[in-house]
Amino acid sequence: MSQSRSRSRILNVRNRLLSGESSCETILKETLSRLKACNSLNAVLKIREEEAFSYARSIDKKIAQKQDLNPMDGLFFGVKENLVQHSVETCASSAILKGFHSLYDATCVQGMVKGGAFPVATLNMDEFAMGSSNENSVHGPVENPVYPGKVPGGSSGGSCSVVGSGALDLSLGSDTGGSIRQPGAYCDVVGFKPSYGMVSRYGLMAFASSLDQVGPITRTVEDAALAMRFLSGKDARDATSLDWNESGFDSLGGCELQGKSLAVPDFVFLDGLEEAVKTRFELSCEKLKEAGIRIETVKVKNIEYSLQTYYLIACAEASSNLARYDTIRYGKSLCEAEDLIHHYTQNREKGLGKEVKRRILLGTYILSEGYYDAYYLKAQKVRNLIKQSLEEVLSSFDGILLPTSPVLPFDVGSRLNDPMKMYLSDLFTVPANLAGIPAISLPLGSGVGLQLMSSFGSDSELLSLAWAVESVLGEQE
Amino acid sequence: MSYQAVAGLEVHVQLNTKTKIFCSCSTDYSGAQPNTHVCPVCLGHPGVMPVLNKSVFEAALRTCLALNCKVPCVSKFDRKHYFYPDLCKAYQISQYDLPIGSNGGLWIYPEGLDKEGRFIRINRIHMEEDAGKLVHTSSHSGVDYNRAGIPLLEIVTEPDIKNSAEAKAYLQALRQVLLYLQVSDCDMENGSLRCDLNVSVHQPSEPLGTRVEVKNMNSFRSVSKAMEYEIDRQIHTLENGEKIIQCTRLWDDDREETRMMRSKEDAQDYRYFPEPDLPPLSISSEKIQKVRQDLPELPRERYERYMKEGLSAYQAEILSSRLDLAPYYEDAFGQKTGVKLSGNFVITELAGALKNLESANLKLLETKEFSALLKLVEDGKVSQNGAKEALGELLTSGGSALEVVERKNLLQISDDSAIEAMVLEVLEADSSAKALADLREGKGKAIGALVGQVMKKSKGQANPKVVNHLLRDLLSKNYGIEL
Numbered sequence: 001m002s003q004s005r006s007r008s009r010i011l012n013v014r015n016r017l018l019s020g021e022s023s024c025e026t027i028l029k030e031t032l033s034r035l036k037a038c039n040s041l042n043a044v045l046k047i048r049e050e051e052a053f054s055y056a057r058s059i060d061k062k063i064a065q066k067q068d069l070n071p072m073d074g075l076f077f078g079v080k081e082n083l084v085q086h087s088v089e090t091c092a093s094s095a096i097l098k099g100f101h102s103l104y105d106a107t108c109v110q111g112m113v114k115g116g117a118f119p120v121a122t123l124n125m126d127e128f129a130m131g132s133s134n135e136n137s138v139h140g141p142v143e144n145p146v147y148p149g150k151v152p153g154g155s156s157g158g159s160c161s162v163v164g165s166g167a168l169d170l171s172l173g174s175d176t177g178g179s180i181r182q183p184g185a186y187c188d189v190v191g192f193k194p195s196y197g198m199v200s201r202y203g204l205m206a207f208a209s210s211l212d213q214v215g216p217i218t219r220t221v222e223d224a225a226l227a228m229r230f231l232s233g234k235d236a237r238d239a240t241s242l243d244w245n246e247s248g249f250d251s252l253g254g255c256e257l258q259g260k261s262l263a264v265p266d267f268v269f270l271d272g273l274e275e276a277v278k279t280r281f282e283l284s285c286e287k288l289k290e291a292g293i294r295i296e297t298v299k300v301k302n303i304e305y306s307l308q309t310y311y312l313i314a315c316a317e318a319s320s321n322l323a324r325y326d327t328i329r330y331g332k333s334l335c336e337a338e339d340l341i342h343h344y345t346q347n348r349e350k351g352l353g354k355e356v357k358r359r360i361l362l363g364t365y366i367l368s369e370g371y372y373d374a375y376y377l378k379a380q381k382v383r384n385l386i387k388q389s390l391e392e393v394l395s396s397f398d399g400i401l402l403p404t405s406p407v408l409p410f411d412v413g414s415r416l417n418d419p420m421k422m423y424l425s426d427l428f429t430v431p432a433n434l435a436g437i438p439a440i441s442l443p444l445g446s447g448v449g450l451q452l453m454s455s456f457g458s459d460s461e462l463l464s465l466a467w468a469v470e471s472v473l474g475e476q477e
Numbered sequence: 478m479s480y481q482a483v484a485g486l487e488v489h490v491q492l493n494t495k496t497k498i499f500c501s502c503s504t505d506y507s508g509a510q511p512n513t514h515v516c517p518v519c520l521g522h523p524g525v526m527p528v529l530n531k532s533v534f535e536a537a538l539r540t541c542l543a544l545n546c547k548v549p550c551v552s553k554f555d556r557k558h559y560f561y562p563d564l565c566k567a568y569q570i571s572q573y574d575l576p577i578g579s580n581g582g583l584w585i586y587p588e589g590l591d592k593e594g595r596f597i598r599i600n601r602i603h604m605e606e607d608a609g610k611l612v613h614t615s616s617h618s619g620v621d622y623n624r625a626g627i628p629l630l631e632i633v634t635e636p637d638i639k640n641s642a643e644a645k646a647y648l649q650a651l652r653q654v655l656l657y658l659q660v661s662d663c664d665m666e667n668g669s670l671r672c673d674l675n676v677s678v679h680q681p682s683e684p685l686g687t688r689v690e691v692k693n694m695n696s697f698r699s700v701s702k703a704m705e706y707e708i709d710r711q712i713h714t715l716e717n718g719e720k721i722i723q724c725t726r727l728w729d730d731d732r733e734e735t736r737m738m739r740s741k742e743d744a745q746d747y748r749y750f751p752e753p754d755l756p757p758l759s760i761s762s763e764k765i766q767k768v769r770q771d772l773p774e775l776p777r778e779r780y781e782r783y784m785k786e787g788l789s790a791y792q793a794e795i796l797s798s799r800l801d802l803a804p805y806y807e808d809a810f811g812q813k814t815g816v817k818l819s820g821n822f823v824i825t826e827l828a829g830a831l832k833n834l835e836s837a838n839l840k841l842l843e844t845k846e847f848s849a850l851l852k853l854v855e856d857g858k859v860s861q862n863g864a865k866e867a868l869g870e871l872l873t874s875g876g877s878a879l880e881v882v883e884r885k886n887l888l889q890i891s892d893d894s895a896i897e898a899m900v901l902e903v904l905e906a907d908s909s910a911k912a913l914a915d916l917r918e919g920k921g922k923a924i925g926a927l928v929g930q931v932m933k934k935s936k937g938q939a940n941p942k943v944v945n946h947l948l949r950d951l952l953s954k955n956y957g958i959e960l
Contacts, residue, residue, distance in 0.1 A: 084524045092523070103517050106524060203524040209753035237518075239528050239755050317753060320556055323567030324521050328620070344560055367558075367748035376750060 007470070008222040009169035010075055017063060017074045024059035024074045028052055028120075031076045034167040035121060041143045043152070043161035045081060045122045046089060052076065055118045070116025072230060077112060078121045078171035080159045082129055082205040083214065085109055085119060092205045093137040094127045096325045096351025099332055106203020107235045108172055108214045115230035121168070123158030127353045128322060129174055129207045131155050132182060132425045135416055136355045143412070146188050147447055150409035153183030153425075159217050160187040170218050170227055174204055176211045177310050178405070178429025181441035184217055185404035185449025190470075191217050192224040194459050196436035197242040199228075200235030206321040208314035211433040221442070221467040225249045228459065248460030255464040257472065258292035262452075263397040265300040272424060273406045280448040281403045284473055288401075291472045295401065301389040303431055305382050307423060310430040312366055312379035318356075319363025327351065358419065387435040394437070394455040399465055402428050404441040404449030438462045442470055480715070482708045483685055484638040484676040485600075486647060486700075490630050490661040491607060491669040492536045497626035498606050499527030499570065504627055507667065511612065511621035519626035521565030526754045529554075533628040534577075534758065536660040537604050538768050540630055541578030543654050543775055544599055548765050552577045554604075554752040559745050562620050563609040571631075572603035573749040575757075583654065587646040590780050590797070591790040597647050598635035605629050630660075636675065636685065640708075641701035648672065648697050649798075653776040656800055665696050672700055677721070678711045686711070687721040691735050693728045703728040707735055779803070787816040795824050801839055802827060808844035814851045822851055826865055830872055841875035842868075850878035853888075857940050863887035889940040893947065896931070896939050900947050903930040904955070916958050924948060924960060 006012075016022040032052070035044055059073050079085060082092040084102035091097035109119055126136040134142040134157025142157040144150040145165035152161040156173030159180075163171050164187030173180040175193040184191020192215045199214040206212060216227035229250065234243040264285070269278070285295050327333045327347045334350040337343035352360070366375040393400060405425045415422040428451060432439035438459040441449035452469065454462040497504055500518035518525045541548050555573035581599040586592060607627035612619045632651065638644050652663045652670065663670045672694055677686035691707055694700045706728075711721055726735040774782070776797050783793035783806075796803050802823050809819035827847070831837050850867055853859040859867065859882055867881045882888055890896055903909055909930065915923035924945075931944045952958040 082524075090523070097523065100523070102524070103522065201524075202526050205523040206754075237528060238526050240526075240753075316750060320558060320568055320748075320750065323558060323560070324523075324565065326560070326562075326567065328562050329520060329565060330522065340562070364748065367750055369746045369748075372748075372750070 006222060007220040008226065009219050010072070010223045010226055013074055013169065014069075017059070018069070020063075024056040024063070025053065027074060028056040028076065031120065031168065034165070035162070038145060038162065038165040038167045041145055041152075041161050041165060042140050043124050043142045043145075043158040043165070044078070044167075045124055045139060045158070047121050048088065048119070052118055052120050071226070072112060072115035072117035075117040075170065076120040076168060077117050078123045078159060078162050078168045079109055079119045080125050080156050080171070080173045081122050082125060082174055082207075083109055083172055084203045084205065085122070088122060090122065090205075091138070092128045093125050093139055094325070094352065094356070095138045095334070096327060096347070097331045098138065100330055102203075104203065106214075107200035107237065108203065108231050111200075111230040111233070112172070112227070117170075117230075121162070123156075123162060123171060125158050126155035126179075127356050128205065128318070129155040129176055129179055129212075130318070130355050130359055132178070132422050133410070133412075133415065134158065134161075134183070135412070136353050138353070141412060144186060144409055144447075147186075147409050149411060150447065151186065151412055153186035153405070153409065155179040155183070156191075156217065157183050160184050160189055160191065163187065163189045163217050163219060170216055170223055172214060172231075173217050174207075174212055174214050175429075175433065176207050176213075176314060177433050178426040180215045180217060181429050181439060181449060181451060182405050182426060184441040185443065185451075186409040186447045188443040188445060188447065189217055189219055190221055190224055190443065191215070191441045191449075192228070192463070193432060193439050194228065194232065195242070195438045195457050196433075197238075197240050198244060198438070198457075198459055199231045200233070200238040200241045202235055202237040202241075206317075208317040209321060210317060211310070211314055213433070221440070221463055221470045222252060224440070225252050225460070225463045225467070228463070232459070242457070244457065244459075249463065252464050252467040255468040257288070257468050259294075260292070260399075260465070261294040261296065261397045262288070262399050262401040263296055263298040263300075263393050264401050265303055265393075266297050267300070267304050268402045268406075268428065269297075270304075272427065273403070274408055276408055276446065277403050277406060277448050280444045280446060281450065284444055284450050285401070287472055288469065296397070298393055298397075300386075300393055300400075300431075302382060302385045303389065306386055306431045306434060307427055309379045309382045309386065310426070310434060311362070311423065312375050313383060313434075315359045315363035316366045316376050316379075317363065319360045319367065322352070322356065322360055325351065355419070383434045386431060390431060390435045390437065390453075391455065394453075398454070399462065400453040402451050402453075404428060404451040409447040440466045442466060442473065444473065479681070480678040480708075480712045481681055482639060482676060482678045482704075483636045484644060484674060484704060485634045485636040486638065486644060487634075487673040487675070488632045488648070488651060489671040490632065490655060490663060492533055492628040492630060493659070493661050493669075494530055494532040494536060494628055496530055496532075498530050498533050498604070498628035499626055502626065506623035509623055511619065511623060514623040515625070519565070520622055527570055527752075529755060529758075530628065533604060535768070536628075536658075537577045537602065537630055538760070538765070539658050539772060540632075540655065540660055541581065541602050542765070542769050543658055543772055544578070544581040544583055544602065544632070544651075546578030546581030546599060546602055548578055548760055549575060550760055550762070551575060551757050552760060553757040554755045555749045556752050557605075557747045557749055559747060561608075562618075563611055563625070565609065565622060565625055569606055569608065570752055570755070571605035576601045576603035577758075578602035583647065583650055584777060585643060585646040585650045587642045589790070590777075590794045595637075595643065597637045597643070600633045600635050602630055602632050605631060636677075641704040644674070644704050645697050645701050648700060650776070653798060657773055657775055674700060674704055674707070676704055676707050676711070678708055678715065686715075687723050689721065689723065690725040691728055692725060692738065693730075695730065699728060699730050702733055703735060706733065710735065786810060788820045792820040792824055795828075796820070799828070804844050805842075805847045809848040809851050812848040812852065814848060814855060818851055818855060822864070826868055830865075830868055834869055834872060837869070837872040839872070841873065842871050846871060846876075846878045850882070853878065853882060857891050857942065858882075858889055859887050860889055860941070863889070886936065886938060888938060890935055890938045891940040891943050893943065896935070896943050897947050897951070899931050899934045899939065900944065900951055903927060903934060904951060906930070913956065913958070916952065916960070921960055924952075
């Protein structure tokens with residue numbers, strides 16, 4: 001893509017460095033003051049200030065010595081607290097892991113660091129990535145940076161909040177049922193969930209292993225694509241990671257919208273779609289049609305069962321993945337128990353939050369003898385049907401278009417005691433996780449996101465399409 | 478009323494791969510300090526993922542095919558959940574409904590390899606990870622995770638075993654196959670082979686009885702004992718008009734009895750579900766074909782070959798079961814040493830020396846030196862007794878057969894002219910007069926004294942056969958004494 005058309009925040013910073021306009025230390029100081037200015041959002045947990053300064057000085061030295069820069073040199077990024085980092089406290093915003101320091105770095109963090117970037121801050125989230133409002137955190141709730149009094153969405157609420165506030169240009173999140181895209185929409189930023197396996201999950205504290213995926217949160221599609229160059233690729237430590245050609249993320253330009261076709265699943269317009277979301281969505285559809293895109297409303301068979309299917313599978317897997325948190329091997333014991341069974345029950349009772357326990361109990365029940373076939377197995381079958389019908393649609397359309405969330409960012413505290421209503425905000429994001437396909441949320445303003453999905457493995461094509469769509473819609477400031 | 482017993486065995490074997498099943502930690506933890514062979518993966522730290530060790534898959538595949546199991550085109554891993562501190566993730570990665578092998582079996586020969594065998598069906602073979610180990614002290618309990626993630630194969634029979642002799646024969650036969658495949662050390666004492674027993678009794682006309690599981694046996698002998706005890710206990714219970722309760726019992730090796738551990742009501746729900754972190758294994762028929770072709774000779778095949786080569790059933794049975802001794806026979810046989818001599822020497826002398834000589838070490842004896850020694854015996858250069866002596870030396874100090882034989886003056890003189898000179902000397906000596914007189918009187922036994930004289934003169938190195946021959950020759954020629 002030509003520099004003149006670039007909307008990249010990352011390249012902008014890089015150009016300041018290369019032109020000598022600013023030193024990396026200056027850029028760091030600006031970043032730190034922005035991070036501190038958004039303190040009230042409660043998005044930032046820990047800032048690695050000292051290390052960041054020695055990193056900045058090393059970059060400045062490189063520039064002074066006219067050494068070649070790495071593509072991501074000078075970029076300070078944020079990391080969701082469920083992505084482990086060596087010797088940095090990583091507790092997935094849960095009391096049960098308070099004080100836990102990992103012995104290794106998550107592969108995705110390593111990838112960014114290899115590209116030259118520095119993980120300057122760890123970011124608040126819903127405990128173990130379970131939630132849609134970032135209100136389930138041992139560190140307290142995160143606030144929406146754009147719409148005061150509203151939730152930032154979840155579970156990557158902290159990651160989206162810092163990018164939405166402008167404090168950071170890039171943060172890493174994880175998306176199990178919409179946890180990158182839904183808060184991305186609520187904070188008016190770009191949230192990208194790659195195809196399942198496109199980014200290594202090694203070092204991501206598992207919530208639902210068959211649905212989890214790491215992805216970037218940025219202000220522009222171009223920056224998401226830049227990050228994907230360093231996030232994607234086969235990882236020998238993740239047997240489910242894909243051996244995909246990374247170079248696909250190098251160029252985004254050249255996507256001609258004229259003649260492209262997008263499908264809108266008809267279930268979008270069922271009950272529950274808020275009027276404001278509908279209006280914004282339809283308005284952007286009009287703009288895309290003007291740009292020459294053919295948009296058709298289609299029936300996607302069984303997609304209306306997505307949410308139920310998702311919660312059955314996600315809770316089942318979560319009950320398994322979270323069983324290891326017992327404070328025996330790591331994490332501080334939260335109480336003295338008289339015997340082993342009480343050690344388990346009391347520590348887990350104290351250490352895990354309400355929503356997490358709710359899902360563990362549900363998942364345990366779902367996997368129990370006599371219920372497995374009726375729930376888990378059936379859910380897997382429905383999952384396959386949903387996957388098939390999405391694939392079918394994607395075989396005759398270039399992508400699927402729908403709002404990211406059926407509802408606007410809601411008031412802090414308003415849905416906390418109504419889990420079913422809370423879960424509904426993920427209605428449009430879970431199908432992509434069930435099918436393993438890539439999906440991106442583009443900001444339409446007012447906390448509304450436009451979601452684009454495409455076929456499995458076509459991540460770079462989706463980013464190209466999204467980049468062109470972004471051009472038509474205009475960047476949200 | 479006569480009852481009959483039915484039993485099945487569940488055997489866990491630790492595979493002897495260099496690294497653990499899902500991480501690259503070394504498996505060589507014996508004698509190591511606790512928690513020194515661990516990493517975030519086998520400790521189940523947050524964010525880690527398992528990656529299957531290819532050697533484990535290969536070893537499992539070899540075992541399945543050697544045990545006549547069917548291997549599916551797709552096999553997968555599942556999670557088995559239970560809470561216990563030795564299980565880092567609170568689930569064990571195991572295999573549930575698509576194990577690597579099923580519907581196999583193994584021939585056993587409880588009454589000897591030359592007698593009729595019985596086919597014990599194997600229901601399934603699956604791969605899984607071992608758990609850590611709890612260590613209790615007076616004040617606290619600790620966990621050692623060195624063992625966590627050691628690869629295991631679980632091999633489960635159908636209820637085809639009728640008595641303790643069959644149980645023992647099955648375990649021995651299974652151990653043999655695994656040793657031949659070199660996939661495990663199969664040492665019950667250090668836990669690399671563990672065995673659970675399922676046993677029930679019933680009247681021949683009735684359906685199978687209620688099954689009781691017995692755990693905690695640490696030798697083949699205790700498996701036999703536990704099975705006998707449990708059969709007696711169950712028959713006794715039924716004869717008293719009581720019912721058998723489905724339960725798990727523990728074998729107490731000191732008191733030689735089983736006792737209740739938990740009843741069926743306490744059985745855990747393991748909540749199995751497919752392991753999402755490991756993609757299913759696709760196994761092509763070409764792969765299966767290749768592994769099958771590369772299987773080594775198995776115990777029964779070797780036994781039959783030995784029989785064909787001319788060993789007795791007894792020798793073939795012993796040699797096919799002693800993987801340590803067999804190479805000595807194989808090498809000697811390959812060097813065209815007589816089968817009888819080779820067989821006898823390996824089984825009687827070599828095995829005997831190993832047993833009786835405290836400092837004997839098989840590692841010091843190279844197979845080619847053993848064959849060279851037997852060749853010397855066959856060529857008449859060393860007597861059998863001389864060879865025994867040399868064998869002892871080779872097993873304790875090593876070295877070459879020829880060098881040892883020479884150093885210990887064990888070489889026989891078979892050179893006719895040298896022995897003839899000695900024989901003539903003895904016959905002409907005054908001390909031989911009595912023997913000559915006796916011989917003239919027809920007392921043939923007197924020749925022994927003359928042989929003895931010659932042997933003494935040769936310092937025991939003359940070949941007795943040659944001495945005998947020449948003596949008779951010269952007695953006839955020079956003294957007219959025909960024997």
